[in-house]
Amino acid sequence: MTTQIKTMKAALCTGYGAPEVLEVSDVRRPTPKAHEVCVKLRATAVTASDTIVRGRKIPLWHPVGFMMSLVIGITKPRNPILGMVFSGEVVSIGEKVQSFDVGDPVYGMTGPEFGAYAEYLCISEKGCLSKKPSCMSDEEAAAITYGGLIASHFLEKGALAQRKKVLIYGASGAIGTAALQLAKCAGAKVTGVCSTKHLELVRSLGAEEVIDYTKEDALPDGVSYDLVLDAVGRKKTSTLKTQCRKALAKGGRYLSVDDGMPISRPAYLHKLSTLMELGQYRAVLDRVYSLDEIVEAHKYVDKGHKKGNVVVTFAE
Ligand SMILES: NC(=O)c1ccc[n+]([C@@H]2O[C@H](COP(=O)([O-])OP(=O)(O)OC[C@H]3O[C@@H](n4cnc5c(N)ncnc54)[C@H](OP(=O)(O)O)[C@@H]3O)[C@@H](O)[C@H]2O)c1
Numbered sequence: 001m002t003t004q005i006k007t008m009k010a011a012l013c014t015g016y017g018a019p020e021v022l023e024v025s026d027v028r029r030p031t032p033k034a035h036e037v038c039v040k041l042r043a044t045a046v047t048a049s050d051t052i053v054r055g056r057k058i059p060l061w062h063p064v065g066f067m068m069s070l071v072i073g074i075t076k077p078r079n080p081i082l083g084m085v086f087s088g089e090v091v092s093i094g095e096k097v098q099s100f101d102v103g104d105p106v107y108g109m110t111g112p113e114f115g116a117y118a119e120y121l122c123i124s125e126k127g128c129l130s131k132k133p134s135c136m137s138d139e140e141a142a143a144i145t146y147g148g149l150i151a152s153h154f155l156e157k158g159a160l161a162q163r164k165k166v167l168i169y170g171a172s173g174a175i176g177t178a179a180l181q182l183a184k185c186a187g188a189k190v191t192g193v194c195s196t197k198h199l200e201l202v203r204s205l206g207a208e209e210v211i212d213y214t215k216e217d218a219l220p221d222g223v224s225y226d227l228v229l230d231a232v233g234r235k236k237t238s239t240l241k242t243q244c245r246k247a248l249a250k251g252g253r254y255l256s257v258d259d260g261m262p263i264s265r266p267a268y269l270h271k272l273s274t275l276m277e278l279g280q281y282r283a284v285l286d287r288v289y290s291l292d293e294i295v296e297a298h299k300y301v302d303k304g305h306k307k308g309n310v311v312v313t314f315a316e
Helices: 048-055 062-072 138-157 176-186 197-202 239-246 267-277 291-300
Strands: 006-014 022-029 037-045 085-093 105-109 121-125 128-131 165-169 188-196 208-212 227-229 248-256 286-288 311-312
Touching: 006 037, 006 165, 006 188, 006 291, 022 239, 048 138, 048 197, 048 208, 048 291, 085 138, 105 138, 105 267, 128 267, 138 227, 138 286, 138 311, 165 176, 165 239, 176 188, 176 197, 176 267, 188 197, 188 239, 227 239, 286 291
Parallel strands: 165 188, 165 227, 188 208, 227 248, 286 311
Antiparallel strands: 006 022, 037 085, 037 121, 037 311, 085 105, 105 128
């Protein structure tokens, strides 16, 4: 008897370079191991991390770039299917899976193992995976995961619960829009920094004050913050950013999203689900592409000025 090999559509990263290194192709569909679930994806997102990996934007000579290449692959990604976040439905489970069942709507993050630019992926039930509440669409779930998880990690590291005044430098990107909303939910007064075209968005997410880094070089006299989060990373800077770094209250803390590898905890996903259900958190969706448009999606994210998140959907 011959068993038919099942295939799926995936975007493959054939080498490091411009967005055109991504090619949509048919590959073998994965099957779940004992503790894994197999998810049929409805949506993923193109994140800043995906474009950093695809474009090898951290050079090999840099210690972080060197470490990344050892983990991800020296000449091309070991797993050619990039993509870290997903939303979809469980279609099969390994024989030892206990917490999920076929038919469960789920969302989550694979992290540096990637695999989410494909119609199906397998992930351990103990991985960063959560049931998706019905109030969230697949696009919304794919949009909130990356920024929500990374912002949760850094805000916890910065002891958000004890901070009354928070400044988010870069409040309009995936991590920035998430950090702003999480800080508001924790009861902090938030100042958001972004460019002119995103001032209204940042205000609408609840920032009490909004500062345009393209127009202002300094903070108002005498202001200080208990927590300053650089949500755009060290490469993106301005004169104002230097001022923000210095504007710490006594006992205040400055953190950059480039300070170490964030840990993705399922508990953070559960909290995001709850906040979405309570209507206290929303997905910020910039553009939606299909998998066939993955090169266009990467070109857009490469520009470095997306508003929140860029989502990719899969055909039924
Ligand atoms: N530590 C880690 O392992 C780790 C993991 C993931 C991400 N990161 C870092 O996190 C960064 C941000 O990720 P993300 O997904 O939130 O990025 P993103 O969504 O691409 O961020 C885009 C935002 O950055 C803002 N921006 C660009 N240049 C700026 C500047 N000079 N000053 C202030 N804002 C600026 C843009 O706002 P305007 O259009 O309003 O200018 C845009 O909204 C990544 O680039 C990476 O460095 C680190």
